[in-house]
Amino acid sequence: MTSLGTPIQGVTLYSFTRAFHARQYDLDGLIRKVAADGFGPGLEVIGFSSLRGFPDRIDDTFVGQFRDLVAEVDLVPTSLAVNVDTGIRRDRLMNHDELVEYMRKQIEVAARLGFPIARVQISLTPDAMESLLPVAEKYGVILALEVHADQHGAHERVLALRDRYEKLDSPLLGFTADWGATVTGFAPSLLEAYRRRGASEDLLRQVVELWNAFYAEGPPNNQKVHGERFGAFIGLAARHGRPDLGIDFGINGTGLFGPAPLDTWLEIMPWVRHVHGKFFGIDENGEEPSVPVRGLVRQLVENGYTGAISSEYEGWHWNNWQDPFDIIRAEQAVQRSAAADAGSAMITDASEARRILSSHLAQPVRG
Amino acid sequence: MIADRIIEQGTLSTQDGRTAVEVRIPWYRALPGSCIAGAALTVDGVAAPEDTLRWTMNNRTFSFEELVDETGEWWFPLDSAILSGDLPVQDADAEHEVRVDLKLYIPYIITDHGVLHIEEHDTKTMKVAQR
Known part of the structure; x- marks a missing residue:
């Protein structure tokens, strides 16, 4: 033992x-x-x-x-x-x-x-x-x-x-x-930082939901899946009229908070x-x-x-x-x-x- | 990223049609000249012509074309570099809106689309520093 x-x-x-x-x-x-x-x-x-x-x-x-x-x-x-x-x-x-x-x-x-x-x-x-x-x-x-x-x-x-x-x-x-x-969740302090940058509560809720869905699916085992997830964060930001936040969502959502x-x-x-x-x-x-x-x-x-x-x-x-x-x-x-x-x-x-x-x-x- | 610290407050200077400001790296580690891929210097909405921009670090001055191959001089996180360009600033006593845009390559992050690059900018209001 x-x-x-x-x-x-x-x-x-x-x-x-x-x-x-x-x-x-x-x-x-x-x-x-x-x-x-x-x-x-x-x-x-x-x-x-x-x-x-x-x-x-x-x-x-x-x-x-x-x-x-x-x-x-x-x-x-x-x-x-x-x-x-x-x-x-x-x-x-x-x-x-x-x-x-x-x-x-x-x-x-x-x-x-x-x-x-x-x-x-x-x-x-x-x-x-x-x-x-x-x-x-x-x-x-x-x-x-x-x-x-x-x-x-x-x-x-x-x-x-x-x-x-x-x-x-x-x-x-x-x-x-x-x-x-x-990691087990999208960091609340980062959500607070996005809030201070004017992100809507609806957008923040969907960022969390997207991350949680990836967490439920499990981690990416290859670079292709990683790229698709990065793209999903960018798409989400764009659909909410905040394309300026897309890369940031992607970098942090995939590169800092691994599921x-x-x-x-x-x-x-x-x-x-x-x-x-x-x-x-x-x-x-x-x-x-x-x-x-x-x-x-x-x-x-x-x-x-x-x-x-x-x-x-x-x-x-x-x-x-x-x-x-x-x-x-x-x-x-x-x-x-x-x-x-x-x-x-x-x-x-x-x-x-x-x-x-x-x-x-x-x-x-x-x- | 620490974009809010790019422009050093109170460092705007101007002489004979050339204007300069001190800038800090918005990143946690040193980068060589080859990773400093581009910049813009704008005062009161007027940008310095791209071909007149110069970058001074470690007491050496480079055009951005010269920086492309420069892997020997590094921008250390504690050091200010100087960005300068052809840009007359008329009223030395007035407050001016200074904007700096930076494009940096992050040399250890290689994506499917090549070496990762980040684009950051900062805007601060200041008077021309007295010499």
Whole structure:
């Protein structure tokens, strides 16, 4: 029997995008704030968001300062989110060799900064992941490909990656599970944002009904179904005389609120090295109204997960009327409560987190 | 998206028929010049001619044609870029309505229709900044 997991509490600085972008905190100040407010010990950073000059101009002075700061405030680097910018050129997509080199540079920075994991993205095919395995081995960094809506744990692209991982049998290849793949409702705070943009109650009701119908149908298992659903949101907005909202409905309705059932994560659970605790808001009862945080934490605990959960607040895109720090504090309280309800606990002590994370990342996949 | 922050309040400047404003990225992460696909600068309803627009970031100035191949210079989320164009602004003491439109490619999201692009705009009212 699997022993109960003890996930490590943490946060990604992405959650604080609005405050960082507004220059309320610089990187140093934001990391200190994360530590002081107890949002760690796990710390995740997006290279292209937080690090000026990433990845080509990260010098040793900066690396030293970053490592010293993280040690001083007693946080635990979990994942450096890196990007697969296949479409960086206007004339064509990157070729295979360009892509491997583009990723190599970012993975090298992850290692230099002390991140054990580099979060990579779905546009990497099984062949690309296989090509990157020697890079992962060279730098000793785990590549955790993010499973994010509109994909999910049982999507054909994800299963193809899983099957390749199984064949390659390396502890350095895995997944980052993003909770946005398994959402149970259209986020109420986004409906409120549309209301503030003048959307009628009738239109909002139909947006919810459309999303609920997709939820009832189940998640898209291929890109064709995804495209059809995206188009349905655009059509709905156009029929209500609000074509300006159509793309937004489509992007959020399919790309942020994935309607997969929780058990889809079981397809890839042994390869889940890292988790994005994606969420969108906290209601008046202190609960997340559209992401089943309690069920997701219970599932991780019951499956023996001992990696980190980076709380990833994404409501900042539209919610400019609530304090993100309060919202994240409330969501992490839900996570801790859920872990306790499942008979375990979230790890909030930094030294314990270091020990447990190191053992989680070292274990063979089928360990 | 953070479109309401594209225009930096109070940064409108004008000299010898050229007008400029400072702009912030309406996105959470840095993008290279090649992903800054187009812009428009409009003051009081008059748009600067497209071929006169220039983009300054990291102390380098580019035409939008030059940005197409520029994968070495990046627009960092904390940095203001400067959008400028041929546009006389007459009354320096009056309030002016400034509008900036931006088209950005999101290089890691590849759809069935190609690389995802987003179009954002912002409008703010301000006087010409005193030098």
